[in-house]
């Protein structure tokens with residue numbers, strides 16, 4: 001229990017508001033308790049029950065392309081070990097065509113074309129389930145966001161395909177999108193003047209698909225901040241680690257992020273790290289926590 005309090009103290013120090021310029025958070029499995037990329041598909045299939053392809057088609061395209069990438073570009077290459085930042089950058093950059101394979105397939109087949117914006121915004125109604133079932137949140141995250149909302153700029157940085165459900169979910173707790181305080185950097189569906197999806201996605205050079213893209217977006221956020229460089233990044237997976245290294249201070253809310261940081265030689269501390277319990281450093285830059293209760297208490 002003492003170590004838990006100590007990790008809590010360290011995170012609080014990291015979030016010291018007099019120095020803090022902003023927090024950047026991943027969405028899926030960081031703010032939410034489960035990956036929610038399938039929601040956009042479920043909405044499309046609900047609106048178009050006659051659509052000839054199901055989710056497994058798009059997952060299959062992705063998996064094939066990923067296997068191809070690993071077999072032909074990663075195995076035996078310099079980046080295979082992913083044990084330095086340079087190698088991880090190379091690995092993540094190579095993931096871009098993999099991530100885009102299913103995006104392009106959805107566009108090619110017109111999966112989202114002609115679906116109204118409202119179907120995504122009112123996702124509970126479209127899918128006939130409530131938001132707690134569809135987008136369960138990590139324990140403590142609402143309290144954590146309340147602590148910072150309109151005091152520190154919050155950016156949601158996600159490789160998800162739309163922010164529409166995220167914005168709707170956060171609105172339930174009074175968190176409204178706002179250029180200054182709550183900003184979403186997420187790929188978006190494009191809608192026409194009647195609010196119907198064109199089936200396309202927002203600009204390709206702007207899109208956020210890989211850990212490398214997240215790193216570049218994070219670099220821009222830090223660069224655009226005139227008052228200093230103290231940002232804290234929250235993420236769960238290996239897609240988040242390059243962005244974590246970019247801010248230099250981060251909370252890993254999943255073993256994927258934790259293990260990738262460790263593989264690259266970074267020290268990750270926290271209450272779950274029993275081996276390190278006795279030497280939690282006052283200067284800890286990367287902390288592992290299973291949810292936000294440790295920060296929001």
Ligand SMILES: [Mg+2]
Nearest residue numbers: 026028029236
């Ligand atoms: Mg995630």
